Each structure stands twice: as structure tokens, then as C-alpha cells.
Amino acid sequence: MKIKVCIHAVIGMSLLCSAGVASAQAYPNKPITLIAPFAPGASADGVARLIARQLSQSLGQTVIVENRAGAGGTTGLIALAHAKPDGYTLGIGATGAISVNRHLPDAAPLNPDTQLSAVSKVADIPLVLVASGKSGLKSLKEVITASHQPGGLSYGTSGQFTSHHLAGELFASQAKADMVSVAYRGSAPALTDVMAGQIPLAIVDLTSAIGAIKAGKVTALAVTGARRALDAPTVPTIAESGFPEYSAGGWLGVFAPAKTPDDIVNKVSSQLKTILADPKVKSEFSTLAVEPAYLGPKEFSAYINEETQKWGGVVKAVGAM
Structure with a gap:
């Protein structure tokens, strides 16, 4: 009897393993929906459409982008969390919705840790600190000195508790600078006021600022990421400028509903790794002023934990x- 039980157990395990391999091989056998929790036309939406097009080719099935904007990128992710965990609904998540919003008192009902599965990090969104020509500010050292004047030094952002705003708060904390954030509805209006001299500084995404920087309408003092931006290689990082522990910026990643089978998550992630290494794809990312940045499921999950703790503080x- 014991021998029969053991034989049955081995057969059962073999069937389970075969089922797992079969599911990975069979996936996908129908169209996939990629939820983009942003408005059409945004650079992040552009990334979603680029990823969808490339995945369609590599997976051999149509990947359809579905825009579900709202609540700072959280609305679409809530829909993703409630989708069937079979790999046929994926979504794009950004810094705010994944690592920042959960810390806010009026946060939408989403727990990324328990409701989503991290598939891959796909992009970094460079942010840059720019100064008005009328401000006379040419370096971070001058910014810090000017901030100690009565009333502090104001800087524009794309909105309260966005990655732009928090990048400024993190810098102010590390630099012991007295800086006052001014919330705008997006990077474009903040940049407009900097060019007009209405405010001395702004932290904006490089997508919005690169034209004004190249035209000399604003001065790029530093980028906020851990490395120099590909589209602005002469602009130093804040870390290079005397704050080695500093790193901040936006990022985008692909997610699936929690409990999506590991073999499916790994298959999609593997395809994304290949896609992001393609020079043609890198060039297309550059037109969106974002940078390809791949992390696999485990590494991406660890990165999210670090980001969540940092921005929570x-x-x-x-x-x-």
C-alpha cells in the first residue's frame, strides 16, 4: 500500500509539473489587455503603447492598451487588481501610485504588495532642477545659500506629493535648505513660470524641459536620478554635486494581478528584458524622454520595497x- 501511495504521489507531482510547463507554453493564446492608468498622450501612455506593440510581436498575440486614468494613476491599477490572474490583463504602474500614494491619508483603496504582482521595471523618468535666468542661480551651492534668506526659496512642481515635489523635499532635507514648494497642474505650467521669472526654480520632468534647456531659456542645475540622463549628459546629478546619498525620480513598471502564475510572470518579464535591450526600442524610448531600465520580478519587488520606505519617510x- 505504501508503495502505491508513493507511486501515486510521484505521478501527481509529475502531472502538476507538466501542467505548469503546459500553461507557460500555451500562454498566450488570446489577446492581452494592458491597462495604462494615464491619459492618452502622456509620455507614460507612450511607453505603455510602445511596450504593447513590442509584446504583441514577441508573444504573437495582440496586446491592447486600455486607458483608465484617475486618482494619480491608481484607478487603473485597482481595476488591474480585480482582474482575473491569468496573464491576460497586465498594467503599467508608476512611482506615485505604487510607492507614494499608499502613505497619504486619502489614499485610494489599493495595496500593491498584496493585490499586484511585480513583473518588470521598464523605465526611468528623469527629473531635472531648472532655474530661471532672472534668478541668477547657477549651482546647487547658490540655491542652498539663497534658500537661507528670509522666506526661503520657492520651487515649482507638477503637484503636491508627486515625484517632483518629493524629490524637492528630499533634497531640501539632505541639503538643510529652506525651500517652499509651489504646486502646479503639471510640469508645463511650472516650467512656463520659471521661464517668465515668476518663480526662481522648478523640478520638472526632462521631457518638458529639454527644449527650454537647449534653447537657453532655463538653466539646468542638476538631474535627480542616480546617474546622468542620456538626453542631458552634461548636466550633473545632485549626488555628484555634493549629496552622494541622494537619488530620486520617476519610474514605470509592468504589473499583473496578485496570484498570477509565476511561469506566466517570468515569461512576460523575459520578453520585456529582450525588448528593452533592443537598440531600436531604446531609440524610441529616447523620443519620449524616458530611459529603459529593466529589473526582473524579484529585483523589481525589492526595489519597490526600498522606494516605498524612502518615500514614506x-x-x-x-x-x-
């Missing part, structure tokens, strides 16, 4: 918690 220091 900044949000708390700002006083939102």
Missing part, C-alpha cells in the same frame, strides 16, 4: 501622515 516628514 519623506511624506511623513512633509506632514501628510
Whole structure:
């Protein structure tokens, strides 16, 4: 009897393993929906459409982009969390919706840790600190000195608790600078006021600022990421400018509903790794002023944990918690 039980157990395990291999081989056998929680036309939406087109080719099935904007990128991810975990609904998540919004008192009902599966990080979104020509500010050292004047130094952002705003708060904390954020509805209006001299500084995405920087309408003081931006290689990082522990910026990743089978997650992630290494894809990313940045499921999950802890501390220091 014991021998029969053992034989049955071995057969059962073999069937389970075969089923797992079969599911990976069979996937996908119908169209996939990629939820983009952004408005059509945004650079992040452009990334979603580029990823969808490339995945369609590599997986041999149509990948359809479905825009579901709202709640700072959270609305679409809530829809993703409630989708069937079979790999046929994926979504794009950004820094705010994944690592920042959960720390806010009026956060939407989404817990990325338990409701989503991280598939791959796909892109970094460079942010840049720019100064008005009328401000006379030419370096971070001058910014810090000017911030110690009565009233501090104001800087524009794309909105309260966006990655732009929190990048500024993190810098102010590390530099012991007195800086006051001014929330705008996006990078474009903040940049407009900097060019007009209405505010001395702004932290904006490089997508919005690169034209004004090249035209000499604003001065790029530093980028906020861990490395120099590909589209602005002469602009130093804040870390290079005397704050080695500093790193901030936006990022985008692909997610699936929680409990999506590992073999499916790994298959999609493997395809994305190949896609992001393609020179033609890198060139297309550059036109969107974002940079390909691949991390696999485990590495991406660890990265999200680090980002969540970091931004939670900044949000708390700002006083939102």
C-alpha cells in the first residue's frame, strides 16, 4: 500500500509539473489587455503603447492598451487588481501610485504588495532642477545659500506629493535648505513660470524641459536620478554635486494581478528584458524622454520595497501622515 501511495504521489507531482510547463507554453493564446492608468498622450501612455506593440510581436498575440486614468494613476491599477490572474490583463504602474500614494491619508483603496504582482521595471523618468535666468542661480551651492534668506526659496512642481515635489523635499532635507514648494497642474505650467521669472526654480520632468534647456531659456542645475540622463549628459546629478546619498525620480513598471502564475510572470518579464535591450526600442524610448531600465520580478519587488520606505519617510516628514 505504501508503495502505491508513493507511486501515486510521484505521478501527481509529475502531472502538476507538466501542467505548469503546459500553461507557460500555451500562454498566450488570446489577446492581452494592458491597462495604462494615464491619459492618452502622456509620455507614460507612450511607453505603455510602445511596450504593447513590442509584446504583441514577441508573444504573437495582440496586446491592447486600455486607458483608465484617475486618482494619480491608481484607478487603473485597482481595476488591474480585480482582474482575473491569468496573464491576460497586465498594467503599467508608476512611482506615485505604487510607492507614494499608499502613505497619504486619502489614499485610494489599493495595496500593491498584496493585490499586484511585480513583473518588470521598464523605465526611468528623469527629473531635472531648472532655474530661471532672472534668478541668477547657477549651482546647487547658490540655491542652498539663497534658500537661507528670509522666506526661503520657492520651487515649482507638477503637484503636491508627486515625484517632483518629493524629490524637492528630499533634497531640501539632505541639503538643510529652506525651500517652499509651489504646486502646479503639471510640469508645463511650472516650467512656463520659471521661464517668465515668476518663480526662481522648478523640478520638472526632462521631457518638458529639454527644449527650454537647449534653447537657453532655463538653466539646468542638476538631474535627480542616480546617474546622468542620456538626453542631458552634461548636466550633473545632485549626488555628484555634493549629496552622494541622494537619488530620486520617476519610474514605470509592468504589473499583473496578485496570484498570477509565476511561469506566466517570468515569461512576460523575459520578453520585456529582450525588448528593452533592443537598440531600436531604446531609440524610441529616447523620443519620449524616458530611459529603459529593466529589473526582473524579484529585483523589481525589492526595489519597490526600498522606494516605498524612502518615500514614506519623506511624506511623513512633509506632514501628510
